[in-house]
Structure formats: C-alpha cells, structure tokens
Amino acid sequence: MNVMSRIVPQPIIPLGPADGAPAPGLEAVAITKRFGAFTALDAVSLKLRPGTVHALLGENGAGKSTLVKCIMGFYRPDEGAVVVGDREVVIGDPRAAQTHGLGMVYQHFTLVPRMTVLENLVMARASVPAVIDWRAERRRLAAFLDTMPFTVDVDAPVATLAAGDKQKAEIVKQLYLDARVLILDEPTSVLTPDEADEMLGLIRGMALAGRLSVLIITHKFREVMAFADDVTVLRRGRLAGSGAVADHTPDSLARLMIGDSSTAVPVERRGPPGTAARLRIAGLRADDDGGLPALHGVDLTVRMGEIVGVAGVSGNGQVELVQVLAGQRAATAGSVSIGDEPYRATREEMRRHKVHCLPEEPLRNACVPGMSVAENMAFRSFDEPPIARGRWWLDPAAMRRAALDLIARYRVKTTGPDAPIATLSGGNVQRAVLARELSREVDVLIAANPVFGLDFAAVADIHAQIVEARNRGTAVLLVSEDLDELLELSDRLVVMSHGAIVHETTPAAADLTVIGRCMAGH
Amino acid sequence: MRPFLHGAVTRLSATLSAPLSALALPVAAVAVSLALFGAFVALVGVDPVEMYQLMYRGAFGTWFSWQNTLTRAAPLILTALCTALPAQLGLVIIGGEGALVLGALAAAAAGMALNGAPAALVLPAMALAGMAGGALLIGGAGALRQWRGVNETISSLLLTYIAIAVLNHMVEGPLKDPSSLNKPSTPPLADAYMIGTLPGSSVHWGLVAGIVCAVAAWVLMRRTTFGFAARMVGGNPRAARMAGLPVGRLLVVTTALAGAAAGLAGMVEVAAVHGRASASLVAGYGSTGILVAFLARQNPLAVIPVAVLFGGIGASGGLLQRRLDLPDASVLVLQGIIFVVLLASEAMRGRLHLFTFARPTATPATKEA
Ligand SMILES: Nc1ncnc2c1ncn2[C@@H]1O[C@H](COP(=O)(O)OP(=O)(O)OP(=O)(O)O)[C@@H](O)[C@H]1O
Ligand SMILES: [Mg+2]
Numbered sequence: 001m002n003v004m005s006r007i008v009p010q011p012i013i014p015l016g017p018a019d020g021a022p023a024p025g026l027e028a029v030a031i032t033k034r035f036g037a038f039t040a041l042d043a044v045s046l047k048l049r050p051g052t053v054h055a056l057l058g059e060n061g062a063g064k065s066t067l068v069k070c071i072m073g074f075y076r077p078d079e080g081a082v083v084v085g086d087r088e089v090v091i092g093d094p095r096a097a098q099t100h101g102l103g104m105v106y107q108h109f110t111l112v113p114r115m116t117v118l119e120n121l122v123m124a125r126a127s128v129p130a131v132i133d134w135r136a137e138r139r140r141l142a143a144f145l146d147t148m149p150f151t152v153d154v155d156a157p158v159a160t161l162a163a164g165d166k167q168k169a170e171i172v173k174q175l176y177l178d179a180r181v182l183i184l185d186e187p188t189s190v191l192t193p194d195e196a197d198e199m200l201g202l203i204r205g206m207a208l209a210g211r212l213s214v215l216i217i218t219h220k221f222r223e224v225m226a227f228a229d230d231v232t233v234l235r236r237g238r239l240a241g242s243g244a245v246a247d248h249t250p251d252s253l254a255r256l257m258i259g260d261s262s263t264a265v266p267v268e269r270r271g272p273p274g275t276a277a278r279l280r281i282a283g284l285r286a287d288d289d290g291g292l293p294a295l296h297g298v299d300l301t302v303r304m305g306e307i308v309g310v311a312g313v314s315g316n317g318q319v320e321l322v323q324v325l326a327g328q329r330a331a332t333a334g335s336v337s338i339g340d341e342p343y344r345a346t347r348e349e350m351r352r353h354k355v356h357c358l359p360e361e362p363l364r365n366a367c368v369p370g371m372s373v374a375e376n377m378a379f380r381s382f383d384e385p386p387i388a389r390g391r392w393w394l395d396p397a398a399m400r401r402a403a404l405d406l407i408a409r410y411r412v413k414t415t416g417p418d419a420p421i422a423t424l425s426g427g428n429v430q431r432a433v434l435a436r437e438l439s440r441e442v443d444v445l446i447a448a449n450p451v452f453g454l455d456f457a458a459v460a461d462i463h464a465q466i467v468e469a470r471n472r473g474t475a476v477l478l479v480s481e482d483l484d485e486l487l488e489l490s491d492r493l494v495v496m497s498h499g500a501i502v503h504e505t506t507p508a509a510a511d512l513t514v515i516g517r518c519m520a521g522h
Numbered sequence: 523m524r525p526f527l528h529g530a531v532t533r534l535s536a537t538l539s540a541p542l543s544a545l546a547l548p549v550a551a552v553a554v555s556l557a558l559f560g561a562f563v564a565l566v567g568v569d570p571v572e573m574y575q576l577m578y579r580g581a582f583g584t585w586f587s588w589q590n591t592l593t594r595a596a597p598l599i600l601t602a603l604c605t606a607l608p609a610q611l612g613l614v615i616i617g618g619e620g621a622l623v624l625g626a627l628a629a630a631a632a633g634m635a636l637n638g639a640p641a642a643l644v645l646p647a648m649a650l651a652g653m654a655g656g657a658l659l660i661g662g663a664g665a666l667r668q669w670r671g672v673n674e675t676i677s678s679l680l681l682t683y684i685a686i687a688v689l690n691h692m693v694e695g696p697l698k699d700p701s702s703l704n705k706p707s708t709p710p711l712a713d714a715y716m717i718g719t720l721p722g723s724s725v726h727w728g729l730v731a732g733i734v735c736a737v738a739a740w741v742l743m744r745r746t747t748f749g750f751a752a753r754m755v756g757g758n759p760r761a762a763r764m765a766g767l768p769v770g771r772l773l774v775v776t777t778a779l780a781g782a783a784a785g786l787a788g789m790v791e792v793a794a795v796h797g798r799a800s801a802s803l804v805a806g807y808g809s810t811g812i813l814v815a816f817l818a819r820q821n822p823l824a825v826i827p828v829a830v831l832f833g834g835i836g837a838s839g840g841l842l843q844r845r846l847d848l849p850d851a852s853v854l855v856l857q858g859i860i861f862v863v864l865l866a867s868e869a870m871r872g873r874l875h876l877f878t879f880a881r882p883t884a885t886p887a888t889k890e891a
C-alpha cells in the first residue's frame with residue numbers, strides 16, 4: 001500500500017500563528033431552529049474558546065449537525081446569534097462563513113475524486129481566476145504545506161488516497177482557504193482508530209499553537225477524553241451540559257447524553273455456529289467503478305448461526321464484495337450460492353432466502369433521499385400484503401402504519417413517517433434502514449460498517465441485534481474497518497487484501513501483528 | 523389557546539409549503555417569460571398590453587376560443603406524458619414527436635387495413651396500433667439505454683427523425699392515396715371511423731382520452747407497486763438494486779407506456795382532426811409536450827392544466843396574426859422563451875436562497891452533514 005506512505009506524519013511542532021493573529025473564538029448564543037412544528041434546537045448556546053478543541057456530543061438526532069449548520073449559514077436560525085472573535089456576525093450562506101474564517105469538514109468527502117488535491121484546492125477558492133497559472137499555484141501550495149505539520153501529495157488524484165488521507169486533504173483545504181475556526185462533523189467515523197488519532201493529534205497541535213479553534217462533533221468518548229479541552233452535550237435539541245473535559249468521565253458524559261434511559265445489554269454469542277454452510281462464495285471476481293479488477297477470486301463460506309468478520313484497509317475490495325452480494329454490482333466470474341442454490345440477488349431470491357443487507361453510507365446506498373421515511377421503510381415489503389393489496393395496489397395507510405410501528409420499535413427520531421428521509425440525522429437514517437432490514441426474518445445478513453456514525457447507545461443496540469440474529473441461526477457476513485468491533489463480534493475472522501482473502505483466524509487465536517501485516521498486504 | 527394556534531399554523535404552513543414552493547418556480551418562470559416576450563414584441567412595435575389582451579381572448583376569451591384551446595390541449599396532455607412518465611425513473615425522453623408520428627401512421631394503416639369493418643372494431647384497433655407504434659419507438663429508446671448503454675435523450679431524439687422519415691416514405695410510397703397529388707397522404711378515413719366530438723362542442727373525445735391517461739399515469743405512479751418500484755429506480759438506482767428490483771424491465775415497460783401515450787395522441791390526431799396521415803402531422807405537439815412536462819414538473823396530474831395553458835397559447839396565434847400582423851410563429855417564440863427561462867431557473871435553484879434556504883422542509887439537504 002504505497003498510498004499510505006504518501007502522507008508522512010511528522011512530530012507535532014507547535015507552530016506560531018501563520019499571520020501573527022491568534023485564532024478567534026466562536027460563540028453561539030441561544031440558537032433556536034424549528035423545522036415546521038418540530039423544534040430541532042431550543043435556545044442552545046455554545047462557547048468555543050480561542051485556540052482550544054471543543055467537542056460537541058449528543059445522541060443521534062440531538063441536533064448537533066443542525067447547530068453547526070446554523071453557525072455555517074446553511075440554515076438560518078429562527079432565534080439566536082453567532083459571535084466570531086468579539087463581533088456578532090450574520091452568516092447568510094456558507095460562502096459568507098468562509099469570509100469570517102469559518103471552515104467545515106464533513107463526515108462525507110466533498111473533494112472531487114477525479115481531480116488532484118491541487119486542483120481541488122484551487123477550485124475551492126472564493127475567486128478562481130479565468131486562466132489558472134498552475135505552476136504558480138503549485139508553488140504557493142507547496143510553500144503553504146511547508147508551514148503544516150503534515151504533508152499531502154498534491155498531485156495525487158483524490159480517488160487514489162486512503163480515507164485518512166482524504167480527510168487530511170479536506171482539512172488542508174479548509175486551512176488553505178484561511179479557516180481559523182474549524183468545524184468538523186464526525187470527521188473520524190470513516191477513519192480507522194489509528195488514522196483518527198493521527199488526524200486529531202495534528203489538529204490539536206495546531207490549536208495548541210493558537211493557529212486554530214476547533215469544534216468537533218463525535219460519538220467517541222475516547223477521542224473526547226484524549227483530544228478535547230471543553231465539551232458541550234446536547235439532548236433532544238436542548239443543552240444538557242457543558243464544561244471542561246477534565247471535569248468529566250465517559251460515564252458522566254454518557255449520562256448527560258441520554259439522561260436516565262438505559263442502553264442495550266451486550267448479548268453473548270450462544271453456542272457454536274451451525275455446521276451447514278449457508279452463504280458460499282467461490283472464486284468471485286468483479287470490477288470496480290473504473291472497470292479495473294477489484295475482486296481477484298474471493299472464496300468464503302458463512303455457516304448458519306455464524307458471524308464471519310472481514311477485516312481490511314478500506315479500498316481492498318470490501319465495497320465491491322458487499323455490492324455484489326447486495327445485487328448492486330455484477331460479478332465477472334465465480335459464483336455465490338445460498339444453501340445449495342445459485343444466488344443472483346433478484347428480489348424473489350432475496351425473499352426466498354431471506355437475505356438482508358446493511359450497507360455503509362445508507363443514505364447513498366440503501367435509501368431514496370427524496371422519498372418519505374415510510375416509503376423508505378417499505379422497500380422490502382411494498383409488494384406484499386398488507387401494504388400491497390392484490391399484488392398491484394399500494395395501501396399508503398398500511399405503509400404508514402407499518403412505518404409508525406418500526407419508528408417506535410427502533411426508536412427512529414423523525415418528525416413523522418411522511419418526512420423525507422434526507423431530513424433525518426445521519427444516525428437516524430441508519431436506524432431506519434436497520435429497522436427495515438432486521439425487523440423481518442433474516443437468514444443471511446450482509447453488514448458493512450453497520451455502526452458508522454451511531455451514538456454509543458445505538459452501537460450497543462445494533463451489536464446486540466446482530467448477535468441475537470446470529471443466535472437465532474442467521475449467517476452474518478460482517479465487513480468492518482474497526483478491528484475491535486470484529487474481534488468482539490465474530491466467530492471467525494478473515495482478512496481481505498488486494499481483492500482476496502489472505503488470512504483466516506478466530507478472535508481467540510488472533511495475532512494482531514499477523515493481522516496487521518496481512519492488512520498491509522504483506 | 524395561543525400555543526395551540528401557533529402549532530396548528532406552523533403545521534399547516536409546513537404541509538402547504540411543499541406544494542407551494544413546487545408551484546413557485548414554474549409560475550415565476552412563466553411570469554418572467556411573459557415579461558421578456560412583451561419586451562420582444564415591443565421591439566417590433568407592438569403594444570404588449572394589447573397583445574396579451576388579444577392572446578387572452580384568443581385562448582380563453584370566448585367559448586369558441588376555449589374549444590380551440592381544448593382541442594389543442596388533448597394531444598399535448600398525451601405527448602407530455604411521454605416525457606413525464608420516464609422522468610419518474612430519472613430518464614429524459616424527448617421523442618414524443620416521433621412517437622406521435624409513428625402512432626398516427628400505424629393508426630392510419632390499421633384504419634385502411636380494416637376498412638369496411640364495424641367502427642366499434644376499427645377504432646379500438648386503430649388506438650391499439652397507434653399505441654403500439656409509439657411504444658415501439660420510445661420503448662426502443664429505453665431498451666437501448668438498458669442493454670446498450672445509449673443515452674435515452676439522444677436516441678429518442680434521433681429516433682424521432684427516423685419516425686418522420688418513415689412517415690414521409692409511407693405516405694409518398696406504399697400507403698399513398700393516388701388522388702392526393704400535391705400533398706401526399708394516406709387515403710381519407712371513412713366518416714364512420716372518425717372520433718366524434720363532445721356533445722354541444724367542437725372538442726373531440728381525445729381530450730377525455732388525454733385526461734383519463736393522465737389520471738391513470740398518476741395512479742400508476744402513486745398508487746401501485748409498479749409505480750413505487752419505478753420511483754425507487756428514479757430516486758436511487760443503487761437502492762433499487764439492493765431491493766432486488768428488475769431495473770431493466772421497469773425501464774423498458776415505463777418507456778413503452780410513455781411512447782404508447784404519445785402514440786395514442788397520433789391516433790387521435792388522425793381519427794379526430796386530420797382524417798388521414800400526412801406530413802402535416804408533424805405539427806410540434808411532441809416538442810411542445812416536452813415543455814408541458816417540464817413546466818408541470820413531471821407530475822402527470824399537473825400536466826393537464828399546463829397542457830390547457832399551452833393549448834391556449836397555440837390557439838391565440840391565429841388572432842395575433844390577423845389583428846396585429848405578427849407572424850403565426852411568434853407564439854413559438856414565447857414557448858421557446860418559457861423553456862429557456864424554466865431550464866435556467868432550475869439551474870439557478872441551488873444558488874437562489876429564496877428557494878434553497880427559506881423553506882428547509884421543502885428542500886431538504888440531500889447530504890447529511
Ligand atoms: N431539513 C430538515 N427538516 C426537518 N427536520 C430536520 C431537518 N434537518 C434535521 N431535522 C431534524 O432535526 C433533528 C436533529 O438533526 P441533526 O442532523 O442535527 O442530528 P445530529 O445530532 O447531527 O444526529 P447524528 O448524530 O445522527 O448525525 C433530527 O430529528 C432531524 O430529523
Ligand atoms: Mg449529524
């Protein structure tokens with residue numbers, strides 16, 4: 001993996017502020033934001049001190065993204081004010097935020113994959129000249145990167161960068177655009193723990209140097225405890241508490257987040273896996289979006305009542321494997337069978353074999369953003385009773401009733417079953433998909449990073465559900481970039497590298513150095 | 523009382539704001555276009571106010587003009603469906619003209635072949651032939667897209683040229699009526715095979731056919747499992763594949779249905795207006811139908827009033843020519859302006875805060891951030 005070596009981490013050297021002036025602070029004062037009759041934020045205040053890292057915590061749907069979107073000018077708050085430095089500012093749109101020195105990094109990548117880092121950065125500037133002198137731009141960017149505690153290969157197309165490097169490029173972009181206050185919305189949910197630590201370390205270094213003030217949304221207490229100075233906790237659109245991180249423990253933060261509600265009790269794997277093979281993948285080959293081979297003959301068997309974990313650095317064919325199994329990509333060779341029958345991922349086969357899927361980035365892979373929550377929840381069931389009457393007629397009332405039931409059972413936070421699913425918070429989109437896929441009988445479950453972006457209570461909940469499904473006899477293929485998750489849940493663990501399975505072990509016998517070496521492609 | 527009222531009002535405004543903002547864009551586009559067209563005619567020395575008064579009179583001012591307007595609206599509804607139905611799947615089909623032409627030719631040929639049979643048999647046969655002709659053409663564009671990866675917009679446009687060429691070839695060759703000398707056409711349809719008019723009017727039954735089809739299209743897309751699946755494909759093909767939907771079949775069936783609607787428009791034109799197939803069938807109903815569909819924001823029900831509006835614009839052309847000495851084609855200029863303004867406003871939508879930020883419930887952010 002030489003993309004890994006393109007970014008060379010360097011020790012954190014405290015740097016003086018780039019232009020002499022220290023980074024300003026940021027204050028949100030009594031922000032209220034309503035969506036129709038629903039109050040997403042109720043007089044929430046937050047104070048980011050200059051040159052510090054401030055963590056923003058809260059359950060899925062607590063209003064974290066809405067708050068930063070109000071600050072960045074994506075939404076206009078109904079009440080409240082934003083103060084940058086010591087001036088109250090009115091930010092009408094994200095471009096205005098840029099002129100006030102605010103920059104935001106999203107959970108999802110926003111760089112254009114086919115363009116190089118340099119091209120992306122130049123095109124993002126507020127004023128792009130009609131004719132671009134690339135050589136001069138390159139020099140300027142290189143000089144700028146010299147002042148950074150890390151380097152990025154500016155000539156690499158973004159698509160070839162690993163997730164951690166992409167996220168760093170996003171940060172570099174904001175710094176290059178002169179952001180002094182950096183807002184990060186779940187920046188680490190697409191990163192491995194190592195990548196996340198490295199990135200957060202760099203950011204913290206820059207904050208310590210007075211170069212940046214950072215507001216970071218995260219679901220990981222570990223990151224809050226290790227990298228943040230202050231913390232603000234939201235609960236259901238209200239301020240639940242704030243203060244110095246040093247005065248808190250993960251437990252006290254968790255209590256602030258969820259109040260007195262309880263979290264799911266971890267479920268133990270009960271009994272050994274079955275003996276009958278349920279899902280059998282043999283010699284599977286497939287191409288990636290660019291038409292290049294991504295899977296080079298994958299062989300894998302999942303038995304009934306077994307969780308097989310697939311570990312690997314992202315970009316080694318996991319996405320393509322999941323897509324082939326989900327019916328989103330055609331295989332070029334090899335076979336997939338369920339029981340003893342070949343499986344081609346048609347609707348009829350999915351129904352007969354009870355195959356369900358939890359893909360990553362559910363809004364992009366498993367939902368129609370413009371359709372309502374109820375409609376999205378009916379994707380598996382719209383053509384069978386009670387929603388379909390006589391095979392042809394839809395009964396919207398029945399669809400709505402089914403959705404209301406799922407919303408309640410899976411605690412999906414939404415303004416109602418008729419809201420477009422794109423208006424749900426990231427974690428709640430995930431829950432809605434989960435409700436759709438796991439509420440039915442499941443014999444085979446394909447899950448890819450199923451807890452990305454979920455709060456700790458939801459993580460516990462979903463892990464419990466996956467293990468429960470396994471205990472009921474479901475064959476589970478669990479693809480994840482989080483090795484800890486795999487070691488905790490799997491019966492058997494395989495490592496995927498360069499489009500093939502290169503190593504197999506059990507969590508009990510796992511040797512982390514061997515796994516690490518296999519993941520790195522040795 | 524007050525909090526209750528407040529809640530009720532915000533709830534109401536939330537439910538209203540979606541359709542309202544959906545209306546705002548096309549209404550604004552038409553208003554801007556009318557202003558631009560007014561400036562345009564003012565340039566050639568015509569008083570815009572007088573012109574719009576005349577246009578209104580020519581379109582909706584009298585019972586006579588209403589009948590003219592509705593007669594023109596009938597085929598427009600059907601050709602607009604040819605664009606609006608595939609749009610549910612995310613396809614942009616602009617071959618309505620070709621489907622209409624091929625449908626008209628097929629209908630005329632069926633009428634010739636069955637000449638002498640009872641009308642109760644011939645008329646349904648003509649309608650079926652017309653729909654089959656249109657379905658073949660636009661379904662072909664859908665199939666090319668699904669199995670050969672050909673862009674459906676381009677192919678439906680090019681297939682239209684082929685359809686027109688086929689029409690010309692047939693009416694000048696194999697199907698030519700020997701007595702149609704300077705304007706080649708098929709033999710006239712027997713009077714018994716002509717679709718009648720609605721009682722007490724000169725508007726033919728094609729209008730009813732159009733309205734029935736539009737309502738049926740809406741029901742199909744909104745109230746059936748087929749339509750649900752089609753909307754899934756249109757909204758996110760990945761999600762549709764994950765649900766195991768037969769994307770290709772949905773695509774081809776929907777495009778074929780769309781073509782059938784425009785083909786039926788061709789049959790109606792033959793059996794209600796022209797009485798024969800000839801080159802004068804290429805009258806622009808197909809291309810105006812594209813505009814109608816876009817202005818109706820691809821909603822099959824909204825197609826009906828928008829088609830009436832454009833039927834009216836077309837109907838007023840004659841009066842403008844007679845009274846103001848404006849060329850007949852000037853209403854085409856207005857149509858063109860509306861289309862350009864509409865497309866431009868769609869493109870601007872993301873940038874105008876008016877639409878993007880004022881009503882977040884109506885235009886949800888598509889990206890979770
Ligand atoms: N455009 C919108 N229209 C209607 N409701 C919305 C809209 N945007 C957000 N909401 C609602 O506001 C609430 C807060 O959403 P937000 O995205 O801020 O949550 P979050 O704290 O970021 O959660 P997560 O951790 O899952 O990302 C949710 O209940 C969501 O459904
Ligand atoms: Mg969020």
